[in-house]
Structure formats: structure tokens, C-alpha cells
Amino acid sequence: xxxxxxxxxxxxxxxxxxxxxxxxxxxxxxxxxxxxxxxxxxxxxxxxxxxxxxxxxxxxxxxxxxxxxxxxxxxxxxxxxxxxxxxxxxxxxxxxxxxxxxxxxxxxxxxxxxxxxxxxxxxxxxxxxxxxxxxxxxxxxxxxxxxxxxxxxxxxxxxxxxxxxxxxxxxxxxxxxxxxxxxxxxxxxxxxxxxxxxxxxxxxxxxxxxxxxxxxxxxxxxxxxxxxxxxxxxxxxxxxxxxxxxxxxxxxxxxxxxxxxxxxxxxxxxxxxxxxxxxxxxxxxxxxxxxxxxxxxxxxxxxxxxxxxxxxxxxxxxxxxxxxxxxxxxxxxxxxxxxxxxxxxxxxxxxxxxxxxxxxxxxxxxxxxxxxxxxxxxxxxxxxxxxxxxxxxxxxxxxxxxxxxxxxxxxxxxxxxxxxxxxxxxxxxxxxxxxxxxxxxxxxxxxxxxxxxxxxxxxxxxxxxxxxxxxx
Amino acid sequence: xxxxxxxxxxxxxxxxxxxxxxxxxxxxxxxxxxxxxxxxxxxxxxxxxxxxxxxxxxxxxxxxxxxxxxxxxxxxxxxxxxxxxxxxxxxxxxxxxxxxxxxxxxxxxxxxxxxxxxxxxxxxxxxxxxxxxxxxxxxxxxxxxxxxxxxxxxxxxxxxxxxxxxxxxxxxxxxxxxxxxxxxxxxxxxxxxxxxxxxxxxxxxxxxxxxxxx
Numbered sequence: 037x038x039x040x041x042x043x044x045x046x047x048x049x050x051x052x053x054x055x056x057x058x059x060x061x062x063x064x065x066x067x068x069x070x071x072x073x074x075x076x077x078x079x080x081x082x083x084x085x086x087x088x089x090x091x092x093x094x095x096x097x098x099x100x101x102x103x104x105x106x107x108x109x110x111x112x113x114x115x116x117x118x119x120x121x122x123x124x125x126x127x128x129x130x131x132x133x134x135x136x137x138x139x140x141x142x143x144x145x146x147x148x149x150x151x152x153x154x155x156x157x158x159x160x161x162x163x164x165x166x167x168x169x170x171x172x173x174x175x176x177x178x179x180x181x182x183x184x185x186x187x188x189x190x191x192x193x194x195x196x197x198x199x200x201x202x203x204x205x206x207x208x209x210x211x212x213x214x215x216x217x218x219x220x221x222x223x224x225x226x227x228x229x230x231x232x233x234x235x236x237x238x239x240x241x242x243x244x245x246x247x248x249x250x251x252x253x254x255x256x257x258x259x260x261x262x263x264x265x266x267x268x269x270x271x272x273x274x275x276x277x278x279x280x281x282x283x284x285x286x287x288x289x290x291x292x293x294x295x296x297x298x299x300x301x302x303x304x305x306x307x308x309x310x311x312x313x314x315x316x317x318x319x320x321x322x323x324x325x326x327x328x329x330x331x332x333x334x335x336x337x338x339x340x341x342x343x344x345x346x347x348x349x350x351x352x353x354x355x356x357x358x359x360x361x362x363x364x365x366x367x368x369x370x371x372x373x374x375x376x377x378x379x380x381x382x383x384x385x386x387x388x389x390x391x392x393x394x395x396x397x398x399x400x401x402x403x404x405x406x407x408x409x410x411x412x413x414x415x416x417x418x419x420x421x422x423x424x425x426x427x428x429x430x431x432x433x434x435x436x437x438x439x440x441x442x443x444x445x446x447x448x449x450x451x452x453x454x455x456x457x458x459x460x461x462x463x464x465x466x467x468x469x470x471x472x473x474x475x476x477x478x479x480x481x482x483x484x485x486x487x488x489x490x491x492x493x494x495x496x497x498x499x500x501x502x503x504x505x506x507x508x
Numbered sequence: 509x510x511x512x513x514x515x516x517x518x519x520x521x522x523x524x525x526x527x528x529x530x531x532x533x534x535x536x537x538x539x540x541x542x543x544x545x546x547x548x549x550x551x552x553x554x555x556x557x558x559x560x561x562x563x564x565x566x567x568x569x570x571x572x573x574x575x576x577x578x579x580x581x582x583x584x585x586x587x588x589x590x591x592x593x594x595x596x597x598x599x600x601x602x603x604x605x606x607x608x609x610x611x612x613x614x615x616x617x618x619x620x621x622x623x624x625x626x627x628x629x630x631x632x633x634x635x636x637x638x639x640x641x642x643x644x645x646x647x648x649x650x651x652x653x654x655x656x657x658x659x660x661x662x663x664x665x666x667x668x669x670x671x672x673x674x675x676x677x678x679x680x681x682x683x684x685x686x687x688x689x690x691x692x693x694x695x696x697x698x699x700x701x702x703x704x705x706x707x708x709x710x711x712x713x714x715x716x717x718x719x720x721x722x
Contacts, residue, residue, distance in 0.1 A: 082648065083617075090648035097648060098572015160570035164611055194512055210519050217523050225531055233604040235535045237612045242530040250523065286519060290526025299582035300612060301599040306534060367587050371578055371616035442616060445591030449618055450645030 051401045053132045054123060057139040058402050059485060061119035061185075062395060064147045066478040068111025069388075073471035075104035080464035084457065094158040102157045102169035108383060109167060109247070110178065111150045115143065116391045117255035118182075121208040122189040123398055124262045128205050130197035133188045142184030149178040167244045168222055175223050179216055186212040203278040203327070207258035210286055211251050218246040218290070234302050241293030241310075248382055249289030253350065256387045257285075257324065259394040260347050264331045267340040267397070274326040281323030288313045288320070295361035298370060307363075314361040321354035338417050342393030345421060349385030353378060368443060373456070373463075374435030377428050384424045384470065392420055392477070399484065408487055412480040419473020426466025434459035538601050544705050553703040556606050557695070564695025567688050569609055571650070578613035579622045579699070593627055594620040595701060600708045603701040618647055626700030636693045637669055637685055653689035656681055 079100045081088045089095050095103075118139075126133040133139075153170030156162055161171035170178065189212045193205060222243035225231050231239060265272050272278070294302075294310030324347070331344035356378060360369050369375070396413065400406050407413055434456040441452035543552040557565065568574075581595035590596060599622050604610050624631055643649030654669070659682050667690065668682040677683050685693070 086643060086646060086648035090643065091651050093652040096571050096650070098575035099570075100572075101575045102572055162570065163609065164569050164572055164574040164613075166614065206515075209515070213516065213519055214523050217520070218527070221527055221531075225535075230608065231531070231535050232539045233541065233607065234601045234610055234612070235531070235538055236610045238534050239531045242527070246523070246526070283518075283522070286522045287525070290523060291530055293530065296614060297612075299586050299598070300580050301601050301603060303534065303537065303601075306530070309529070367582075370587075371614060375614060438616075443588050445588040448645075449647075453617070453646045 050126050050130075050132050051123075051398075052404055054126060054136060055402045055404075057136045057143065057188075058119045058123055058398070060140060061115045061143050062399065062481065063485070064143065065112050065115035065119065066474070066481055068107050068115065068147075068150065069474050070471065070478055072104045072107035072112060073467065073474055075100060075107060076467050077464065077471055079104055080460065080467055083460055084464065093160075098164065099157055099160070099162070102162055102164070103154055105167065106150070106153055106157060106169055109252070110153065110170070111147070113252050113255075113383070113387055113391075114146065114150070114182075116395070117211065117252060117387075118143075118185050118189070120259050120391065120394050120398070121212055121255055122185075122192070123402070124204055124258060124394075125189045125192040125208050125212075128202055128262070129192035129195065131192070131195065134191050134195070135188050138184045138187040142181045142187075145177060145181035146185060149174045149181055153178070163227075165226060165240045165243075167247050168226060168240065172227050175219075175227065179219055179223070182219070183216050186216070202261070203272075203275070203282060204258045204262035206279075206282050207254045207261060210282075211254035211258065214246075214254075214286075215251045218243060218250065222246075234300070237297065237300070238294065238302060238306055241296045242290060243293075245293030246290045249285060249292070252383070252387050253289075254285070256346065256350065256390040259390050260328055260331070260343050260350075263339065263343050263394060263397060264328050264347075267337060267343075268330045268333075270330055272327045273329065274323070277323045278327050281320045281327070284317065284320040284323070288316050292317060292357070292361070295357075295366070296370075296375075298361075298363055298366040311361045311363070314358045317354060318358050321351050325351050337396075338413055339393040339397040342389050342396065342417065342420070346386050346389030346391075346393060349381055349389060349424070353381045353386055356381065368439035369435060370439075372435040372438040372442065373431045373460075374439065377431035377435055380424075380431055381428045384427060389420060389424065392416070395481075399481065403484060405484065405487075407480065408483050409480060412476055416473045416477045416480065419469050419476065423466045423468075423470030423473055426469060427463050428466075430459045430461070430463025430466055434463065541602050541605050543605065544602060544703075546703070553705070554603055554606055554701070555698075557698055560691050561695040561698040562608065564691035564693070564698075565607065565609065565611075567692040568611060568695060571692075573621075574611045574613040574615075576615060576617035576647075577619065577621045578616055579610075579620065580612045581620060581622050581701070589620060592619070593629070595623045595626075597702075597704065597708045599701050600705055602705055602707070621696065621699060622701050624699045625697040626702040631697070633693050633697060634670070636696055637689065638671070640685075640689060640692070641669060641671070641683065642675055650689075653686055653692070655684050655686055657684060 078089065078095065079097070082097050082100060086097070122133065122139060153174045156171035156174060157169055161173070162169040189208065193209045222239060225239045226236060226243070230236055261272070261278070291313040292310045294306040295314055297310070298307045300307070328347050331340060331347055359365060360374065360378065396407070437456050437459065438452055441447050441455055543554060545552045581597070581599045582589045583598035584590040639647065640650045641654050656677055658680060660680055664682055665684045668684050671677065671683060
């Protein structure tokens with residue numbers, strides 16, 4: 037029984053007590069991920085053939101874009117991110133999670149809100165503000181539901197067993213605490229008491245940027261900072277600097293939205309501060325790269341490999357932001373698919389890949405049984421990498437071609453569309469592969485939940501690494 | 509980070525600082541912009557949207573037109589906005605002060621629409637209706653904004669589209685824009701940012717001012 041005591045930190049009361057709520061959140065997350073993938077594929081079909089479903093008022097090109105984005109960000113990323121953050125705060129807090137009923141109830145209302153939001157956008161009640169497209173009538177519901185979901189996470193932080201804290205906790209708490217803050221602030225200045233004129237556009241980019249840096253990126257980093265040392269079995273190099281990296285992101289993250297308004301009808305300083313902040317943030321990416329470099333050399337599990345690719349996408353995205361924000365380059369890439377390639381690199385590359393890695397790690401621990409099938413893990417792993425790569429590459433090349441085309445004043449939009457078409461096809465193929473992979477993932481997850489454990493718990497405890505679905 | 513309370517204060521202040529700097533500061537700078545009164549014409553610019561145009565803006569918003577169209581012209585020399593005929597000058601903050609929901613847009617799969625109603629070769633309503641009804645190479649048709657109805661027992665509508673060729677409706681029927689289509693087209697034709705505000709005079713790019721121009 038000595039194996040059992042040594043493994044008791046690996047599968048413990050902390051994990052099994054959270055099984056229900058965390059599984060619920062992850063199930064919702066994966067369903068929304070598949071829904072958003074299907075919507076994104078329809079969106080590409082319309083890009084390639086504008087007449088496709090054009091007679092369906094619920095699925096105009098603009099509404100489909102809003103639908104897939106909302107399903108992805110609030111459905112998949114919101115649910116998965118909160119599940120991961122709460123779980124790791126519980127583990128690092130060293131005690132079983134408390135008030136988990138809040139998480140369950142909050143999750144039900146949050147997902148009701150997402151569903152109503154999607155219906156509202158399809159009906160035409162939404163708005164065109166990127167990342168804040170849900171109708172006014174669900175915004176408050178989402179805000180309150182999120183606050184409820186965050187309670188167990190915050191309680192695990194304030195009631196933690198040890199005084200010392202870890203970088204993973206900082207990022208997780210920041211994401212849980214700050215999202216309601218700027219979500220509420222954005223609702224006030226954009227919806228309830230709209231500011232005048234182009235200040236709305238500035239508020240909208242501030243919100244979109246905060247959503248990424250202070251929420252989704254923070255959630256992804258929390259997961260990476262937790263998993264990398266755990267899976268490599270080594271202390272993070274340069275960990276003393278992690279706090280500087282954290283505070284740089286928190287302080288500067290909200291400022292860089294203005295880079296999207298280069299050349300726009302706003303004071304030049306708005307764009308300039310955005311560009312400068314983008315360069316300052318390179319310091320943050322540098323520290324993350326130093327801290328998490330073990331992920332790239334470590335070998336072993338699928339989970340670690342997914343996290344490594346996710347961290348690489350995160351770092352690459354930061355450097356691309358810093359370059360593309362410069363005016364000399366933005367003049368070409370602004371208003372093109374390049375912007376969407378950057379979004380895809382962040383959301384599909386950085387956030388999703390890291391989240392996949394953590395889910396492969398945490399689900400066997402909370403469910404107390406291993407993933408049923410290694411081939412399914414391998415299939416999803418390959419599809420996630422291949423699909424994300426195709427999507428980002430296709431969009432980026434299409435964007436550059438589109439940007440050059442836009443600069444040629446004589447070239448019509450139909451001609452530009454014809455030139456970018458092959459690369460949009462690449463991106464659409466990537467999206468299709470991603471969708472197929474995510475369907476596999478959803479099926480696999482469902483099978484794990486309904487299946488009776490084939491391996492006894494004691495056997496599992498003796499070999500914790502088998503639960504990480506090592507396939508490499 | 510041992511002090512939990514201080515940690516929350518730090519998070520709060522960091523977010524509040526970016527909100528103050530990025531949103532509040534521009535609001536203080538531009539939130540009280542007033543229209544520019546042109547003494548020679550006796551008019552104040554920009555003009556307010558008419559009621560039906562304001563409804564059209566809501567249609568523009570909910571259909572998601574901003575997914576493909578921007579409403580911002582960049583200054584001459586920065587991109588080819590002027591060469592494409594989208595506007596002679598860059599759009600400025602004052603152009604937008606009456607808009608209830610500003611739609612700058614972030615993607616140009618189609619042309620910029622900031623000056624649909626004020627171009628050198630302006631569109632008329634008929635062109636826009638036909639474009640919405642039939643689409644074009646890169647633009648979907650929005651047929652659900654139109655109603656095809658019989659004219660057997662009533663007067664033809666004043667708004668009926670004059671369609672020819674393979675677009676022509678079946679004999680005895682007509683294609684009439686719905687209220688939403690009419691509001692949308694009225695809104696689009698009201699988009700006219702051609703008045704020369706003092707702050708909007710184009711800075712012609714020269715070797716000396718290229719670096720410092722906005």
C-alpha cells in the first residue's frame with residue numbers, strides 16, 4: 037500500500053469532490069466548441085460562395101461571424117477556462133473546493149445565457165461590436181452567472197492552506213476576478229450609457245483586448261504555469277521573474293487595443309499608445325518563454341506536447357502583434373484576414389491547445405479513470421495541430437494577398453476574392469479538420485463519463501503517469 | 509504576493525488604470541465634441557440622421573454589415589482609400605458624433621461605406637436596392653429584405669424595383685423593398701462625410717512631414 041500513499045497527492049479528495057461540476061462545465065465547453073466549429077465552417081462556405089444560405093435571414097454573413105465567435109469565446113473558452121481555473125486553484129489551495137453549488141448553478145445560467153445570446157444574434161437582436169455581440173438582455177445574466185461560477189475559485193484562493201502562492205494561482209485569480217470587472221465596464225460605456233461617437237470604437241477595442249489578455253490568455257497561462265513543472269518534473273527556470281511577467285501583462289494588457297485604430301478617426305495617440313504597449317508586452321512574452329521553456333524539451337505525454345504547442349502559439353502571437361501593429365505594416369494588413377489569422381492564432385492556437393492539454397491531464401484525475409482509448413487521443417491531437425496550423429496559415433497568407441490587393445486601387449473586390457480563394461480554402465480545410473478532431477474529443481469525453489472504470493482505482497493510483505494518455 | 513488583499517487591489521487598479529487611460533481619457537477629450545457651424549451655409553455639420561436613416565443604422569448593425577464593410581476613410585497617402593474613391597479626406601471624430609452606434613468596422617471584404625451618399629459618382633437608391641436584391645460577385649444577395657407580391661388586384665407599388673433579364677419577377681408580380689430595406693438604403697445614402705472640417709484637411713504626404721503626420 038505504500039504506492040497508494042505516494043500517489044495520494046495525485047488522485048485525492050480534492051479532485052474527486054469536484055468531479056460533478058467540473059465535468060458539467062467541460063461537457064458544456066466541448067459541445068459549444070463543436071457548435072462553433074460547425075458555424076465557422078458555414079462562415080467559410082459563405083466566404084467562398086456568397087450565395088450559400090444567403091436567403092436565410094438568421095445566418096447572414098455578419099451574423100454567422102458573430103455566432104461562431106460568441107459560441108467559441110463564451111461557450112467553449114468561458115466554460116473550459118473557468119473549469120480549469122477553479123480546479124487548479126483547488127489543487128494549489130491544498131483543500132477540497134468549497135461552495136461548488138455556486139459553480140453548478142452559475143454554469144447552468146451561464147450556458148443558458150450563451151444559448152439565448154446565440155438565438156438573439158441570429159434573430160438580429162445582437163450588435164456588431166466584436167466579442168460583445170450578445171444582445172443587451174443576456175449581458176447581465178452572463179455577468180451574474182460568471183460571478184457565481186468564480187466564487188469557488190476565489191474561496192479556494194483566499195482560504196488556501198499555505199501563505200506562499202504560485203504563478204498559476206495569480207493568473208487564474210486575475211482571470212476570475214477581472215473578467216466581471218471589464219465586462220461590466222464595457223456594458224456600461226457601450227450599451228447602457230453609450231459614450232459619444234468614436235469613443236465607442238475605442239471602448240470596443242479596449243474590451244476585446246482585455247478579453248484576450250486579462251481573461252483568456254491569463255487562463256491559458258495559469259494552466260501552462262501549473263502543468264509544465266508538473267509534467268516535466270522540474271522547477272521552472274527563472275521563476276523569480278514570473279511576477280514581473282505577470283504584472284506586465286496585467287498592467288499593459290488593456291492598453292494595446294488602440295493599435296487596431298491606426299489611421300482611423302481617433303486621436304493619433306490612441307493608436308500610438310497601443311503600438312508602444314505592444315512592444316512593451318514583448319517583455320512579458322520573453323519572461324513566459326524563459327519560464328516555460330522546459331515544455332519544449334520535455335518529452336512524454338500528449339498533455340505536455342499540446343501545452344508546448346499552445347505556449348509556442350502564444351509567444352508567436354505576441355511577436356506577430358508587435359510587428360503587425362507598426363504603422364508601416366498595419367497600412368497593408370489592417371482590415372484584412374491577417375487580423376483574423378492573429379485572432380485564430382490566439383484563440384485556436386494558444387488558448388485551445390493549452391486547454392486541450394490540461395483537459396487531458398485533469399479529467400482522468402477528477403473522474404478517477406484513464407481515457408478509454410489512446411487512438412482517439414492521438415486522432416484528436418493530430419487534428420488539433422494540423423487544423424490549427426492550416427487555419428492560421430491559410431488566413432495569414434490570404435490576408436497578405438488581400439492587403440496587397442487593397443492597395444492596388446484598380447483591383448475590384450471580386451478579383452481580390454478570387455486571388456485569396458486558394459488560401460481561404462486552406463483555412464476552411466483547417467477548420468474542417470479541427471471540427472472533426474473536436475467531434476472525436478467530445479465523443480471520447482462522453483465515453484469516459486458514461487463508461488464504468490475498467491481499471492480499478494488502486495491500479496490507477498500506482499501508475500499515475502498512465503492517466504495522462506501517453507501516446508508518444 | 510503573500511498579502512491577498514493587496515493583490516486584489518493591485519489587480520483592480522491595473523484594470524482601472526487601463527480603463528481610465530484608454531476609455532475615459534478619450535471620452536474627456538472627445539466626448540463633448542460639438543458640431544461645426546458653417547457660417548456661409550448657415551448649417552451645422554455633421555447633419556443629424558433622419559428618423560428612418562436611424563432605423564436603417566439599426567438594420568445595418570443587426571445584419572452584421574460591418575463584417576465586410578468599414579466606415580472609416582484613412583488619410584490620403586496611407587493606403588489607397590482616396591484612390592479607390594472612398595473619400596477625399598480622412599474621416600475624423602466629429603463625423604461620428606451623432607451616431608448612436610458607431611460602426612467603424614475591422615474588415616474590408618467589400619468597399620468602405622463612409623461616403624456612400626457623397627461620392628463623386630454617387631449611388632442612387634435604385635443601384636443600392638438592386639445590389640441588395642441581386643448581390644454581386646463578392647456580395648451575397650439579401651432577398652429576404654424584399655417582398656415579391658402579386659399585382660393582380662392592386663396598383664403597382666411606387667417602390668417596385670425595375671428588374672430586367674433573368675432577375676425580372678414572374679409576370680403579374682413585382683419586387684418591393686420591405687420597410688427594413690428602405691430604412692437601410694436611406695441610411696446608406698445619408699452617409700456623407702465630405703464637409704471640410706478644419707481638422708480634416710488632408711495632409712499631403714511629403715518627404716518632410718511623412719514621419720510626423722497623423
